[in-house]
Amino acid sequence: MVLRTLLNRLLISLIVLVGVSMLIFGIARVIPGDPARIALGPNATTEQISKLRAEMHLDESLPSQYFHFLIDLSRGDLGTSLYTNRPVTLDIAEFLPATLELVFLAGIIMVSVGLPLGMLAARYRDSWPDSLIRVFALLTVSAPSFVWAVILMLLFAFYLPIFPIAGRISDIYEIERVTGFLTIDTLLAGNYAAFGDALRHLVLPAVALSLSGIGQAARLTRSNMVETYEKPYIEMAQAYGFFPSRIARSYAFKPSLIPSLTIIGLDFAAMLGNAFLVEAVFAWPGLSRYGVAVILRKDLNAIMGTVLIISITFLIVNIIVDLLIGYLNPRVRYSTRGSA
Amino acid sequence: MSALLDIKDLKLGFNTLAGYVDVLKGINVSIKPGEKVALVGESGSGKSVTARIILGLLQEHRDALVSGDVQFNGQNINTLSPKDRASLRGKDISMIFQDPTSSLNPVFTIKKQFLEVLSRGDEKLSRKSRVDRATQLLGTVSITDPKRVLNSYPFQLSGGMNQRVMIAMALANHPKLLLADEPGTALDVSVQAQTLSLMRDLVTQNNTAVLFISHNLGVVREFADRIYVIYKGNIVEDGPTHCIFNNAQHPYTRALLAAVPRITGTGLPDVPEVSDEFLAPYVGHMQVS
Numbered sequence: 001m002v003l004r005t006l007l008n009r010l011l012i013s014l015i016v017l018v019g020v021s022m023l024i025f026g027i028a029r030v031i032p033g034d035p036a037r038i039a040l041g042p043n044a045t046t047e048q049i050s051k052l053r054a055e056m057h058l059d060e061s062l063p064s065q066y067f068h069f070l071i072d073l074s075r076g077d078l079g080t081s082l083y084t085n086r087p088v089t090l091d092i093a094e095f096l097p098a099t100l101e102l103v104f105l106a107g108i109i110m111v112s113v114g115l116p117l118g119m120l121a122a123r124y125r126d127s128w129p130d131s132l133i134r135v136f137a138l139l140t141v142s143a144p145s146f147v148w149a150v151i152l153m154l155l156f157a158f159y160l161p162i163f164p165i166a167g168r169i170s171d172i173y174e175i176e177r178v179t180g181f182l183t184i185d186t187l188l189a190g191n192y193a194a195f196g197d198a199l200r201h202l203v204l205p206a207v208a209l210s211l212s213g214i215g216q217a218a219r220l221t222r223s224n225m226v227e228t229y230e231k232p233y234i235e236m237a238q239a240y241g242f243f244p245s246r247i248a249r250s251y252a253f254k255p256s257l258i259p260s261l262t263i264i265g266l267d268f269a270a271m272l273g274n275a276f277l278v279e280a281v282f283a284w285p286g287l288s289r290y291g292v293a294v295i296l297r298k299d300l301n302a303i304m305g306t307v308l309i310i311s312i313t314f315l316i317v318n319i320i321v322d323l324l325i326g327y328l329n330p331r332v333r334y335s336t337r338g339s340a
Numbered sequence: 341m342s343a344l345l346d347i348k349d350l351k352l353g354f355n356t357l358a359g360y361v362d363v364l365k366g367i368n369v370s371i372k373p374g375e376k377v378a379l380v381g382e383s384g385s386g387k388s389v390t391a392r393i394i395l396g397l398l399q400e401h402r403d404a405l406v407s408g409d410v411q412f413n414g415q416n417i418n419t420l421s422p423k424d425r426a427s428l429r430g431k432d433i434s435m436i437f438q439d440p441t442s443s444l445n446p447v448f449t450i451k452k453q454f455l456e457v458l459s460r461g462d463e464k465l466s467r468k469s470r471v472d473r474a475t476q477l478l479g480t481v482s483i484t485d486p487k488r489v490l491n492s493y494p495f496q497l498s499g500g501m502n503q504r505v506m507i508a509m510a511l512a513n514h515p516k517l518l519l520a521d522e523p524g525t526a527l528d529v530s531v532q533a534q535t536l537s538l539m540r541d542l543v544t545q546n547n548t549a550v551l552f553i554s555h556n557l558g559v560v561r562e563f564a565d566r567i568y569v570i571y572k573g574n575i576v577e578d579g580p581t582h583c584i585f586n587n588a589q590h591p592y593t594r595a596l597l598a599a600v601p602r603i604t605g606t607g608l609p610d611v612p613e614v615s616d617e618f619l620a621p622y623v624g625h626m627q628v629s
Contacts, residue, residue: 126402232437233445239395239437240457240509241429254447330447330493 002323009322013315017308024307025066028300034058035298039082056300069304078308079301083294088305091290096309097180098168099275099286105206107268110213114264115257117214118221122256123248125226133218140215146277149208153281156204166283169198205282209275213267220263224256231255258329265321269314343411344516344549345371345394350408352389352398352573363389365573366408373516374547376540378564378581380554380596386573387553391519393417394551395433396425413516430460434515436539439526440502444494450505451490454512461513477508481538500531507539511546518543518550525554536563558600561585569593571618579625587625591617 036052037044053059057068072079078088121133140148157165164170168182173194175185183202186195228234229252237251238244276288287306294302326332352364364386371377379387392398396417399406410417413432417425437443445453454474459465465473471490478486481504494502503524510518523539524532540563543550554560560567561581568578569592577590588594595618599611 232439232443235397236435236437236443237445238397239429239435241426241431241460242456243426251445251448255445258447328447330449331495334493334496 002326005326006319006323009319013319016315017311020311021069021304021308022066024304025069026062028298028303029062029065031298033298035082035300038298078305081294081299081302081305083297083299083302088301091302092287092305092309093180095285095287095290098182098284099272099279099288100313101181101183102202102205102209102279102284102286103268103271103275105202106210106213106271109206109210110217110267111264113210114214114217115221115253115260117218118260119225119248119253121218121222122225122229122252123244125229130222133222137215137218137222140211141219143212144277145209145212145274146281148211149205149278149281152204152208163204164197164201168201168284169194170201173197205278205284208281209271209278212274213264213271216267217260217264220260221253221256224260225252228252228256254328258325261321261325261328265317269317272310272313342372343370344373344375344413345369345551346409346411347390347394348409348411350390350393350410351406352386352393353405355403355405363573367570367573367575369551369568369575371517371549371551374549376543376550376552376563376565378552378554378560378567379570380557380560380567381570382555382596384572385570387555387570388521390570391435391521391551391553394517394519395429395435396420396422399425430457431513432515433517433519434510434513435519435521436506436510436523438522438524439499440506440524441494441497441499441526443506444502446494448493449490450492450494450497454490454505454509457509457512473512474508477512478505480542481505481508483508498531499527500535503527503531503535504538507535507542511542511548514546515548518548519553520550521553522555523552525556532559556600557585557596569596575622576618576620577623577625579623583625589623589625591615591620593623 034049034053036049036056036058040048040052057065060068069079076089078092080086081088081091084091117133117137121130121137124130153165157163169175169186173186173191175182175189175191175194178185178188182198183195186192186198225248234247234252237247242251273288275284275286276292278284279286279289287309290302291306291310294306347367347369349366349368350364351362351366354361354363367386367390369377369379369390379390381387389398393406393410394412394417398404399418400422406418408418412428415424417428420428444450451471451474454477455467455470458470458473474490475486478489483489483501483504489497489501489505497505506523520539524535527535536559542548550563552560552563557567564581566579567581567584569576569584569590571592577584577588577593584593585597588597592615595611595615
């Protein structure tokens with residue numbers, strides 16, 4: 001059953017990916033400006049430019065260019081970046097782990113802080129904890145994450161130097177690169193001091209990135225739970241004297257989590273894009289920064305690679321959320337149709 | 341015999357955005373141990389809130405104002421601490437709701453919910469013995485495959501099945517008083533009749549007192565020893581079931597009796613929405629005990 005759902009989802013995801021790649025392929029080539037000229041600079045001769053254009057199949061028709069792209073892709077080749085002069089796959093392998101590390105931690109913070117806050121607000125609805133949480137949630141949602149990045153940096157790295165101000169790790173540590181995830185690599189190297197240092201570098205950017213998600217998750221959980229509290233089965237639990245905290249944590253929370261989960265999953269995936277400004281503030285060498293840099297330089301291969309990898313992450317998160325909902329919602333789990 | 345539940349001059353009002361709303365205007369209800377009593381009235385007459393007050397749920401509602409005496413087993417529920425009130429629920433007092441399927445939590449199995457109810461009765465009971473007890477209790481409500489039912493979710497069972505589960509849960513901890521708020525109104529008539537007669541047999545066996553809340557006098561006739569008729573927050577008539585049916589004095593009770601649809605095909609009975617007659621003074625029938 002689960003396998004069928006999974007296969008179904010993977011197939012749909014593949015179709016979405018093809019669609020996204022075509023769309024971005026087209027859009028990237030419609031943006032004004034000659035990528036070859038931008039790459040070679042103002043002093044390049046016409047011959048040099050036409051040579052590069054031929055190399056990149058830029059003179060051919062759009063479908064033919066896309067065809068070349070697909071053939072290269074099937075060999076695992078995303079082409080060379082005109083910005084870094086390296087294979088795009090290498091660039092992604094270098095920058096993606098930094099972003100994923102940041103986004104994962106932010107996602108964990110979002111869920112582990114946002115959901116309990118929402119639960120608490122619904123449990124103590126219309127009393128002071130609720131008001132406090134609602135104000136907090138509204139505050140975090142209403143300012144973009146880069147504003148929080150700057151505020152957090154000023155407060156906790158500049159005025160109160162508790163956390164490092166920028167970067168992924170202090171220069172004194174030489175860590176052998178295995179996975180690209182510094183928190184994992186430092187542990188693999190057995191260097192716990194470096195691990196602590198990498199973690200400390202992660203805290204501020206991750207918190208800044210997660211804040212609006214926390215507010216969103218808290219508001220969503222609260223409103224869904226307030227609705228659930230009106231349901232007859234909650235009255236039944238109260239009538240049978242179940243403990244209020246137990247009702248909140250289990251009987252009211254679980255039915256409310258299911259509708260929230262889809263949105264939280266989308267929020268999580270959206271962090272990949274939002275990460276750019278936070279990465280910019282904290283000089284975080286991640287993929288989002290890379291993505292913006294290559295778009296500005298009209299580096300076609302790098303744009304395609306970055307967008308594809310972000311789409312894939314998005315789709316994977318979606319599949320995970322679908323599976324989670326299936327796990328949490330018995331109605332989906334026991335539905336005979338197979339696809340949820 | 342002294343009363344198990346004795347409600348004296350119970351008043352209830354709500355503070356709403358539109359001002360204060362009077363819901364109960366001083367009602368008196370008394371139930372002896374093991375007695376089956378019905379509270380009958382139309383929607384909005386205040387019957388369901390009465391059940392919530394007996395459970396002590398409305399007293400904790402911030403906009404509700406409750407006054408009067410609700411003596412249960414020698415304690416005044418209105419003045420008990422929230423903790424003491426909660427300790428009565430699910431143990432000494434339990435409740436059956438209108439729609440069994442939506443009264444059971446959709447994302448948990450029957451087993452989980454049943455075991456939770458059982459642990460309200462005895463916290464020290466092991467999981468194994470609670471499962472055994474739940475299985476045995478489901479047997480008493482004529483469920484032939486208790487194992488399957490326990491491992492099911494409410495949406496996998498029929499409404500009648502869920503109602504049986506609810507009845508078994510409600511009586512699991514041998515409550516002294518069972519509140520039945522329009523039980524099974526959401527079910528179809530034949531299933532409702534089956535589950536009601538099942539419930540009647542079980543409460544008689546267990547000697548559980550019942551407050552049966554309904555808008556339907558016909559359903560109540562088979563079930564109750566005594567009937568209270570409530571209209572707009574006032575008890576207008578009460579007495580033994582046969583007195584109410586054979587010798588109703590209050591105009592509202594008569595209108596209610598006339599409102600029971602009959603199979604003879606005389607069309608829908610005609611009951612005026614409001615009538616000055618309905619505000620006639622209270623009629624109490626003599627208790628023959």
